[in-house]
Amino acid sequence: MALNKYDEIARAAIHLFNRKGYHATSVQDIADEVKLQKGSLYHYITSKEELLLQIVSRSINGFSHELEGIVNLPESATERLKKAIHHHFGIVAGDVEMTTVLLRDAFLLSQDQHKIIVVAMDRYLDHWVRILQEGMKSGEFREGDPRLAALSILGACNWVYRWYNPNGAKSAKEIADYFCELHLRGIVVGE
Amino acid sequence: MALNKYDEIARAAIHLFNRKGYHATSVQDIADEVKLQKGSLYHYITSKEELLLQIVSRSINGFSHELEGIVNLPESATERLKKAIHHHFGIVAGDVEMTTVLLRDAFLLSQDQHKIIVVAMDRYLDHWVRILQEGMKSGEFREGDPRLAALSILGACNWVYRWYNPNGAKSAKEIADYFCELHLRGIVVGE
Numbered sequence: 001m002a003l004n005k006y007d008e009i010a011r012a013a014i015h016l017f018n019r020k021g022y023h024a025t026s027v028q029d030i031a032d033e034v035k036l037q038k039g040s041l042y043h044y045i046t047s048k049e050e051l052l053l054q055i056v057s058r059s060i061n062g063f064s065h066e067l068e069g070i071v072n073l074p075e076s077a078t079e080r081l082k083k084a085i086h087h088h089f090g091i092v093a094g095d096v097e098m099t100t101v102l103l104r105d106a107f108l109l110s111q112d113q114h115k116i117i118v119v120a121m122d123r124y125l126d127h128w129v130r131i132l133q134e135g136m137k138s139g140e141f142r143e144g145d146p147r148l149a150a151l152s153i154l155g156a157c158n159w160v161y162r163w164y165n166p167n168g169a170k171s172a173k174e175i176a177d178y179f180c181e182l183h184l185r186g187i188v189v190g191e
Numbered sequence: 192m193a194l195n196k197y198d199e200i201a202r203a204a205i206h207l208f209n210r211k212g213y214h215a216t217s218v219q220d221i222a223d224e225v226k227l228q229k230g231s232l233y234h235y236i237t238s239k240e241e242l243l244l245q246i247v248s249r250s251i252n253g254f255s256h257e258l259e260g261i262v263n264l265p266e267s268a269t270e271r272l273k274k275a276i277h278h279h280f281g282i283v284a285g286d287v288e289m290t291t292v293l294l295r296d297a298f299l300l301s302q303d304q305h306k307i308i309v310v311a312m313d314r315y316l317d318h319w320v321r322i323l324q325e326g327m328k329s330g331e332f333r334e335g336d337p338r339l340a341a342l343s344i345l346g347a348c349n350w351v352y353r354w355y356n357p358n359g360a361k362s363a364k365e366i367a368d369y370f371c372e373l374h375l376r377g378i379v380v381g382e
Contacts, residue, residue: 021299023214107295108212144373148366151354152347152373159346175339182335182343186373 006044009034010058013051018097022052022105052105053113059102060120063091067127077135078188081153082180084131088157089179092164093172099161128154132187141187153183197235200225201249204242209288213243213296243296244304250293251311254282258318268326269379272344273371275322279348280370283355284363290352319345323378332378344374 012033016025027048031041045051070083092099106117128150135141141149156179164172203224207216218239222232236242261274283290297308319341326332332340347370355363 023299104295104298108214145361145369148361148369149373151350152370155347155350155353156343157346158350159342162346163342170336170339178336178339179343182340182374182377186377 005034009036009041009044010051010055013048014055014097014101017052017101017105022048022101022108049109049113052101053109053116055098056102056106056109056117057120059098060117060124063088063102064120064124064127067124071127071130077131077138077140078184080131081135081184084128085153085157085180085183086173086176088154089160089172089176092157092160093166093175096161096164096166103158103161125150125154135187140189142189144187149187152186156183196225200227200232200235201242201246204239205246205288205292208243208292208296213239213292213299240300240304243292244300244307246289247293247297247300247308248311250289251308251315254279254293255311255315255318258315262318262321268322268329268331269375271322272326272375275319276344276348276371276374277364277367279345280351280363280367283348283351284357284366287352287355287357294349294352316341316345326378331380333380335378340378343377347374 009030013025013030016029016033020029025048027041027045028038030045030048030051031038034041045054066087067084070080070087073080073083075083102117107114109117125147129146132141132146132149136143136146160175164175166172170178200221204216204221207220207224211220216239218232218236219229221236221239221242222229225232236245257278258275261271261278264271264274266274293308298305300308316338320337323332323337323340327334327337351366355366357363361369
């Protein structure tokens with residue numbers, strides 16, 4: 001499927017931010033990458049910063065949207081946590097470049113714009129916390145601090161963008177399975 | 192104890208990189224912060240990038256140096272892993288600003304300089320992997336992939352710099368204790 005022009009521009013920017021860094025990437029570079037005159041590019045974007053904000057907003061909302069569905073499934077907390085880990089890995093492994101921009105570059109936004117992303121990231125964390133809370137409340141998970149437990153799992157899963165290699169010996173699915181094993185043993189009663 | 196001038200400059204830079212960001216911090220800003228003329232500052236540093244390289248090199252070498260001692264202790268892998276987690280938390284919580292520069296800003300270095308830091312970070316990871324390997328080999332830890340298990344624990348511990356709040360309800364020691372519990376249950380046989 002052909003990307004629409006805006007998506008093509010966003011994809012080019014993601015690629016350039018990964019390769020050259022956000023600061024070293026000029027609007028001209030992005031225009032060159034999508035074969036537009038700089039003036040024409042401005043029909044689609046207002047500024048490089050606005051484009052970064054759009055990219056990271058879409059990215060974190062993509063992470064959250066599906067997780068929200070998982071949290072609300074009529075399944076055990078254990079099952080939902082496994083699905084959450086696989087969901088997160090699926091996005092990271094499926095689009096390391098976009099995840100890198102989200103997790104590495106979002107702080108380069110102005111304070112006000114960064115705040116928007118921090119709030120959206122907190123909302124994503126909240127979904128994880130809810131699974132942990134429900135599992136602890138029902139006795140399925142050991143008692144503990146649901147927020148810290150969520151931060152431990154999510155931290156491990158977030159860090160993946162720094163080391164994941166699509167050509168590595170293990171697939172994203174295999175790594176996610178192993179992470180489920182490690183983290184669920186840490187919290188599930190009787191595991 | 193008074194810092195020597197170079198340490199004072201490094202500390203000022205760490206503070207400014209945290210507050211304003213690396214790119215938005217000028218050499219003039221650093222000079223102002225330590226009350227030197229820009230010309231005099233250049234007696235101590237060659238460039239902002241060289242200063243960033245020095246800061247992150249020192250930081251990652253600080254992480255590694257003590258961990259190397261822990262890895263070589265004549266203790267069980269479980270004990271050494273607990274000590275490693277506490278060691279890592281101690282540095283992060285003791286100096287969130289420096290850890291932020293290390294884990295957030297190192298990639299802003301030029302490719303060659305960043306490579307130096309990536310190699311040093313890999314060496315730090317290797318120490319963690321060695322504890323995992325030894326525990327798995329002796330049967331103290333469940334069989335698994337020592338590198339992935341190390342990346343899971345280290346990822347969770349690294350992510351701490353993004354959310355740790357020195358004024359939060361739990362101390363760094365309490366959080367580290369809980370992380371030990373979560374991660375050791377995940378790998379230790381019979382836990």
